[in-house]
Amino acid sequence: MDFAFTDTQNELAERVGKFAQARIAPHTRQSDARGSYRPGLLAELGAEGLFALRVPREYGGRELDTVSTGIALAELAAADLSVCFPVLNAALVGGVLAANGTPAQLAEWLPPIASGQAIVALALTEPTHGTDAANIEMRAEPDGDGWVLTGEKTSIMAAVYATHALVFARTGEAGAHGVTAFYVHLDAAHVEREQLTDLGCRSGGRGRLVFDGLPVGTRDVVGAPGRGFVEVMRGFAVSRAYISLMAVAVGRAALDEAIGHAGRREAFGQPIGRFQSVAFPLVEHATMLHAARLVSYEALCVADAGGDPRLPANMAKWWAPKAAVEAVHQALLTFGHLGWTEEGPIAQRLRDVIGLQLADGTAAATKLTVARKLLGRHAAP
Template sequence: FFFLKKKNGIRYLVCDWISDVFSPDLAAGLSTVATPVPGGWRLRGEKTAITAAVHAKAALVYAREPGTTRSAGISCFLVPLNQPQVKASHTAAMGCSPLGWGSIAFDDVFVPADHLVGEYGRGLAEALGHFDFSRPALGLMCLGAAQASLDEACAYAVDRQAFGRPLAGFQGVSFALAEHATLMEAARWMCYRALWLRQTAQPHTAQAAMSKWWPPVVAKDTIEAAMKVFGNLGYSAEMPLQQRFRDVMAYLVADGTAEIQKRVIATVLMGRVAAT
């Protein structure tokens, strides 16, 4: 999601999403339809797993022209959500609660011609290009939560006494934290490199996919290790560790699961044969 600033200086929250209900394949499964009508289009369909679905004032909606298949005919439209034909509903989630996760249904919603975003029929290609930025960015976001957890665990291990000495004096504790610190450093630089490649206009689709599937796993495992260092306190709802763990879990799925990312990487390495 992002903020769109109007001429009067007011900023409006805008959400965007591609996936249709029960359609994980972005190209073949996209069933939301944009039917051409005089002056624009009429949209019909439902989008799911949308960040800020219940907070946004408008949405970037990806829909296809009737009769088209795969990526052909998919366009992006800016759709105001304050229309009676639009229904947004909240989805209760185990984490990331402030994001207002949910679904949006469009029932013959009119979209004027000047609300087309980008080139007509090229919406999916443009969205996939954005994934090459958002995937390493999400990886870094997960690592940020994990770094805070690691820092807290290290400080606690120094202060907490057990069997006459600090927890940090036990290699079962200190070595585990050292290992997670090492993995996090590697994962962080993986994300940085993907973003650097993007900034310098070099191919980076595979690196972006790597930055999406592995760093969130590293982050989740690091937070879990930090929870164990804190013992029963780590499992307490009063501690932030459990919230971070649940929040990071969301990004094992958001913007594509590890399996999808590995498919992307394999396709870059070996061509389309790896995607069949």
């Protein structure tokens, strides 16, 4: 067992960390207040190769392992959680397309994702189907040799920035087996967008995508018709570990700020860190985040070794965002009234990180997966 990153992974962490602190962190508050990324940010992320992480080299990508991808996402999250989402989407969708596309599809789809010319969204959730995503209702109605997509997707991160989306729609019977995945260009003539007004991650562009008869053909199908949910979705198994690492990074950043404050702020003639009631909660949250980080990386290590990451990834996903929310909350209390104001970084981190308790499945959804693995389907909820 080896808990160390490789030299290459450490270099990646250093490089992305420096970029994030120089080019993202100084703009975090303004982007949040404006509800959008600063102009030019997406192009800079592309130039840094951050959309190319999981795209194979032959299509212009960096073909990194999932551990390295988690490292890069964590560095971005520490600077501004909102910035992670288009990078996360490119890693997930790029990886899924690479695993399921034909050579002709990959040659067309992947180079623009790697370069950042194509910004991708993952469009699964609908107004009436989130946790029960297998029952989505968006229709792909037969039309000549192809289909037309009609219906609404909502809560789609980066919806306002995306040029393309991996869209799940119903081509057949009820339930998971009637769902097909399509990789589509979000043509303004057939797709309306609306940004949602959120508690946190306000510059991340979460929104609604309303499809009004978008024509799609067999060349847009990812995998096979009817296999979108049962096969293509399998490629997203590591997503929950990535999101857990993003949550841990937000929690750690807030704790670091609180630890610094505990050494500087004096009360009753001494640094507040000398009070056990200040220091010990920080120790407890640092411990929880450390452990949550290890479970998350364990999931990615398993995936990189060709194994099934679902058990540790789902354990991480119910726990890490909760641990992060609690850690940021404690950091806020450590700052006293200085933590309560939007003038400091902690309030925004708290608003932002709560979203990760919902994104890609609630704690209940992930515990269901863990329960089925631990207890067996016959004995689990």
